[in-house]
Amino acid sequence: MGYLEETIEELEKQIDQLLSPYRKEVELLDGIPGxxxxxxxxxxxxxxxxxxxxxxxxxLASWAGVSPGNYESAGKKTSKTTQGNKALKTMAVECVLATSRQNNRIASHRKSITKRQGKMKGRIASAHLLLT
Structure with missing residues:
Protein backbone atom coordinates (compact mmCIF):
# COMPACT_ATOMS: atom_id res chain seq x y z
CA MET A 1 0.00 0.00 0.00
CA GLY A 2 2.84 2.37 0.84
CA TYR A 3 4.46 1.79 -2.55
CA LEU A 4 1.21 2.47 -4.39
CA GLU A 5 0.55 5.63 -2.40
CA GLU A 6 4.07 6.91 -3.16
CA THR A 7 3.59 6.13 -6.85
CA ILE A 8 0.27 7.98 -6.89
CA GLU A 9 1.85 11.01 -5.19
CA GLU A 10 4.70 11.03 -7.74
CA LEU A 11 2.22 10.88 -10.62
CA GLU A 12 0.16 13.70 -9.13
CA LYS A 13 3.31 15.82 -8.83
CA GLN A 14 4.16 15.12 -12.48
CA ILE A 15 0.64 16.08 -13.55
CA ASP A 16 0.89 19.32 -11.52
CA GLN A 17 4.21 20.14 -13.20
CA LEU A 18 2.78 19.50 -16.65
CA LEU A 19 -0.29 21.63 -15.87
CA SER A 20 1.72 24.58 -14.54
CA PRO A 21 1.67 26.47 -17.90
CA TYR A 22 -2.13 26.05 -17.99
CA ARG A 23 -3.08 27.41 -14.53
CA LYS A 24 -5.49 29.97 -15.96
CA GLU A 25 -7.31 27.35 -18.05
CA VAL A 26 -7.51 24.96 -15.09
CA GLU A 27 -9.06 27.71 -12.95
CA LEU A 28 -11.61 28.51 -15.66
CA LEU A 29 -12.55 24.85 -16.08
CA ASP A 30 -12.72 24.42 -12.31
CA GLY A 31 -15.43 27.08 -12.26
CA ILE A 32 -17.79 24.82 -14.21
CA PRO A 33 -20.13 22.87 -11.90
CA GLY A 34 -18.99 19.26 -11.50
CA LEU A 60 -16.22 19.51 -30.29
CA ALA A 61 -19.18 17.59 -28.88
CA SER A 62 -19.24 15.34 -31.93
CA TRP A 63 -15.51 14.73 -31.67
CA ALA A 64 -15.95 13.84 -27.99
CA GLY A 65 -18.72 11.38 -28.84
CA VAL A 66 -21.58 13.06 -26.97
CA SER A 67 -23.48 14.24 -30.00
CA PRO A 68 -26.67 12.21 -30.38
CA GLY A 69 -27.90 11.17 -33.78
CA ASN A 70 -31.51 10.46 -34.72
CA TYR A 71 -32.67 7.78 -37.09
CA GLU A 72 -36.20 6.84 -38.00
CA SER A 73 -37.27 3.96 -40.17
CA ALA A 74 -40.71 2.37 -40.48
CA GLY A 75 -42.03 4.53 -37.66
CA LYS A 76 -39.38 3.36 -35.20
CA LYS A 77 -37.13 6.02 -33.75
CA THR A 78 -33.63 5.18 -32.61
CA SER A 79 -30.73 7.31 -31.52
CA LYS A 80 -27.03 6.65 -31.06
CA THR A 81 -24.09 8.69 -29.98
CA THR A 82 -21.17 9.07 -32.29
CA GLN A 83 -17.98 7.19 -31.60
CA GLY A 84 -15.51 9.60 -30.14
CA ASN A 85 -12.79 10.15 -27.61
CA LYS A 86 -13.57 7.65 -24.85
CA ALA A 87 -11.57 9.37 -22.12
CA LEU A 88 -13.20 12.73 -22.80
CA LYS A 89 -16.68 11.24 -23.04
CA THR A 90 -16.24 9.31 -19.79
CA MET A 91 -14.92 12.34 -17.91
CA ALA A 92 -17.74 14.56 -19.21
CA VAL A 93 -20.35 12.05 -18.00
CA GLU A 94 -18.59 11.76 -14.62
CA CYS A 95 -18.69 15.53 -14.26
CA VAL A 96 -22.40 15.50 -15.06
CA LEU A 97 -23.01 12.83 -12.42
CA ALA A 98 -21.05 14.89 -9.89
CA THR A 99 -23.67 17.63 -10.18
CA SER A 100 -26.56 15.30 -9.34
CA ARG A 101 -27.11 16.72 -5.84
CA GLN A 102 -26.47 20.32 -6.80
CA ASN A 103 -28.94 22.90 -8.00
CA ASN A 104 -27.50 24.23 -11.26
CA ARG A 105 -28.23 24.30 -14.97
CA ILE A 106 -26.51 21.01 -15.79
CA ALA A 107 -28.25 19.06 -13.01
CA SER A 108 -31.69 20.43 -13.88
CA HIS A 109 -31.09 19.71 -17.58
CA ARG A 110 -30.16 16.10 -16.80
CA LYS A 111 -33.19 15.64 -14.55
CA SER A 112 -35.62 17.00 -17.13
CA ILE A 113 -34.21 14.82 -19.93
CA THR A 114 -34.09 11.77 -17.64
CA LYS A 115 -37.80 12.12 -16.82
CA ARG A 116 -38.75 11.99 -20.48
CA GLN A 117 -36.12 9.77 -22.11
CA GLY A 118 -34.24 7.77 -19.49
CA LYS A 119 -30.97 7.80 -17.55
CA MET A 120 -28.45 7.28 -20.32
CA LYS A 121 -29.93 9.85 -22.69
CA GLY A 122 -30.07 12.35 -19.85
CA ARG A 123 -26.42 11.78 -19.03
CA ILE A 124 -25.23 12.10 -22.62
CA ALA A 125 -27.39 15.16 -23.31
CA SER A 126 -26.03 16.87 -20.20
CA ALA A 127 -22.46 15.90 -21.12
CA HIS A 128 -23.13 17.57 -24.49
CA LEU A 129 -24.32 20.68 -22.64
CA LEU A 130 -21.24 20.64 -20.40
CA LEU A 131 -18.82 20.43 -23.34
CA THR A 132 -20.55 23.06 -25.45
Missing part, protein backbone atom coordinates in the same frame (compact mmCIF):
# COMPACT_ATOMS: atom_id res chain seq x y z
CA UNK A 35 -15.51 19.83 -12.93
CA UNK A 36 -12.64 19.36 -10.50
CA UNK A 37 -8.88 19.57 -10.97
CA UNK A 38 -8.58 15.98 -12.27
CA UNK A 39 -11.35 16.54 -14.79
CA UNK A 40 -9.79 19.81 -15.90
CA UNK A 41 -6.48 17.99 -16.42
CA UNK A 42 -8.24 15.36 -18.54
CA UNK A 43 -10.04 17.99 -20.61
CA UNK A 44 -6.80 19.86 -21.27
CA UNK A 45 -4.95 16.65 -22.10
CA UNK A 46 -7.60 15.38 -24.51
CA UNK A 47 -8.89 18.61 -26.12
CA UNK A 48 -5.97 20.96 -25.71
CA UNK A 49 -6.40 24.65 -25.01
CA UNK A 50 -6.65 25.94 -28.58
CA UNK A 51 -10.34 25.73 -29.47
CA UNK A 52 -9.78 27.13 -32.96
CA UNK A 53 -9.15 23.55 -34.04
CA UNK A 54 -12.90 22.94 -33.77
CA UNK A 55 -15.22 24.88 -36.08
CA UNK A 56 -17.89 25.17 -33.39
CA UNK A 57 -18.94 23.78 -30.04
CA UNK A 58 -21.05 21.19 -31.86
CA UNK A 59 -17.96 19.90 -33.65
Missing amino acids: VNKAAAATFIAEMGVDMHVFKSAKH
